[in-house]
Amino acid sequence: MASLFDGLPSVVRLIDAGAGAGALTLALVRRACMPGSGVESIHATAYELDPLIIPVLQETMEACKSLCRARGIPFTSSVYQTDFIEEMAGKLSGDLFSTAPPSFNVAIANPPYKKINTHSPERLALRRVGLETSNLYTGFVGLLARLLEDNGQLVAITPRSFCNGPYFQPFRESFLELMALQRLHVFDSREAAFRGDSVLQENIIFHATKGRKQPPLVTVSSSSGEAEATVTAKDFPFAEIVHPNDPERFIHIPADSGHARARDRLSELPATLASLGVTVSTGRVVDFRLKDALRPAPAPGTVPLLYPCHFNGGTVHWPKLDARKPNAILDNEETRPWLVPSGIYLLTKRFTSKEERRRLVACLLDPSHVEAEWLGFENHLNYFHASGKGLERTLALGLFVYLNSTLVDHYFRCFSGHTQVNATDLRKLAYPDRATLEAMGKALPRPDISQEELDQLVELHLHGF
Numbered sequence: 001m002a003s004l005f006d007g008l009p010s011v012v013r014l015i016d017a018g019a020g021a022g023a024l025t026l027a028l029v030r031r032a033c034m035p036g037s038g039v040e041s042i043h044a045t046a047y048e049l050d051p052l053i054i055p056v057l058q059e060t061m062e063a064c065k066s067l068c069r070a071r072g073i074p075f076t077s078s079v080y081q082t083d084f085i086e087e088m089a090g091k092l093s094g095d096l097f098s099t100a101p102p103s104f105n106v107a108i109a110n111p112p113y114k115k116i117n118t119h120s121p122e123r124l125a126l127r128r129v130g131l132e133t134s135n136l137y138t139g140f141v142g143l144l145a146r147l148l149e150d151n152g153q154l155v156a157i158t159p160r161s162f163c164n165g166p167y168f169q170p171f172r173e174s175f176l177e178l179m180a181l182q183r184l185h186v187f188d189s190r191e192a193a194f195r196g197d198s199v200l201q202e203n204i205i206f207h208a209t210k211g212r213k214q215p216p217l218v219t220v221s222s223s224s225g226e227a228e229a230t231v232t233a234k235d236f237p238f239a240e241i242v243h244p245n246d247p248e249r250f251i252h253i254p255a256d257s258g259h260a261r262a263r264d265r266l267s268e269l270p271a272t273l274a275s276l277g278v279t280v281s282t283g284r285v286v287d288f289r290l291k292d293a294l295r296p297a298p299a300p301g302t303v304p305l306l307y308p309c310h311f312n313g314g315t316v317h318w319p320k321l322d323a324r325k326p327n328a329i330l331d332n333e334e335t336r337p338w339l340v341p342s343g344i345y346l347l348t349k350r351f352t353s354k355e356e357r358r359r360l361v362a363c364l365l366d367p368s369h370v371e372a373e374w375l376g377f378e379n380h381l382n383y384f385h386a387s388g389k390g391l392e393r394t395l396a397l398g399l400f401v402y403l404n405s406t407l408v409d410h411y412f413r414c415f416s417g418h419t420q421v422n423a424t425d426l427r428k429l430a431y432p433d434r435a436t437l438e439a440m441g442k443a444l445p446r447p448d449i450s451q452e453e454l455d456q457l458v459e460l461h462l463h464g465f
């Protein structure tokens with residue numbers, strides 16, 4: 001992270017917010033002490049709430065001082081055991097009891113992440129400086145962007161979630177207004193970077209500079225996340241990362257050329273779900289709300305209830321009596337509004353586990369496998385339907401092929417850092433036209449074909465696009 005800064009200023013005024021033991025400050029100081037860095041003095045400011053780690057942080061500051069002394073660079077530091085959000089939001093909002101905010105020209109951060117709800121003190125403090133955000137980490141980054149002087153640089157490691165999703169839109173807008181994005185670094189593996197902490201977040205490192213126009217090119221790099229792993233990097237036009245006319249200001253991260261290619265190909269596809277006459281909805285049975293109506297096994301008066309655990313090799317295998325989930329739901333006046341009439345549906349998992357090869361897992365429900373007049377779809381899955389009824393078979397098969405393709409998987413990985421696939425994401429996706437989908441559907445020999453065969457099928461039929 002320290003290596004990502006462009007040239008450092010000769011007088012470094014550094015802030016490390018949520019400093020922990022000061023590892024990032026130390027890394028930056030090491031970089032500043034390298035021959036030819038041009039750094040003449042450093043003042044480091046660290047904020048850290050945890051009293052237990054403060055002594056270690058103090059020691060790190062002493063180590064920084066010794067390093068700098070050996071290079072003839074004056075080093076001073078201030079360590080505050082204070083809430084960074086409360087303190088800086090107070091200063092930036094001109095709070096009566098606060099002094100003017102300090103300004104910095106270098107910021108480095110691995111901020112804490114935690115959801116902050118609408119009425120929490122953090123949320124209210126951030127709102128006072130015009131920062132509307134639902135997570136501590138975006139609060140930290142937003143404040144750092146405001147505390148930097150013009151041309152000041154920020155390098156931070158955070159979850160990737162701010163890059164998309166409606167909750168982070170106000171954050172993205174204000175961040176991209178203040179800061180020019182120069183570099184994004186992603187990790188190929190979700191586990192590597194934070195293995196020790198058992199955190200399964202997708203993380204990103206970014207470098208941005210205050211007050212400049214967005215650069216024509218942004219460098220996007222990736223590495224496995226293991227120490228010393230090779231880093232591959234490629235430049236992308238800024239307009240490909242944040243599309244010029246996108247009101248939501250999504251930050252697209254083409255992690256490798258496969259992803260960039262997927263995005264290009266999907267942008268050529270002509271259809272939307274709506275134009276195909278297809279709708280996608282989230283399964284309507286919220287099991288804990290209908291607890292009394294659930295049954296472990298089919299019985300008279302019940303209909304099948306389908307969960308993601310019933311997906312198997314591309315089709316639905318029901319009932320699954322050894323599963324922990326119920327297999328059936330009573331069909332009565334109370335439950336009927338949450339049921340759908342039997343038919344051919346395409347089901348997708350909303351959440352995939354990290355072992356799963358693809359982000360999007362689509363499964364075909366054929367009424368000949370699950371015989372019933374009505375069906376319940378549980379809330380952890382999405383279902384594709386035609387105005388509440390089943391789909392035409394060839395269209396359903398075509399959607400099955402397309403949604404299970406590596407192409408769509410790459411698109412999802414580039415587009416979305418989270419492992420959730422919401423109905424909205426599926427609605428926004430571009431689709432081949434009906435004729436192409438039907439041709440793919442007709443050509444599918446059976447649902448459990450290999451990934452390679454399925455991808456070949458897609459390539460063959462998308463050739464014109």
Ligand SMILES: C[S@@+](CC[C@H](N)C(=O)[O-])C[C@H]1O[C@@H](n2cnc3c(N)ncnc32)[C@H](O)[C@@H]1O
Nearest residue numbers: 018019020023047048049050083084110111112
């Ligand atoms: C993800 S850790 C990063 C530690 C360190 N920067 C590193 O990279 O090793 C975030 C740190 O922020 C601290 N922290 C959490 N909330 C804080 C707040 N409101 N103000 C200051 N520090 C806070 C935590 O105690 C924790 O040490």
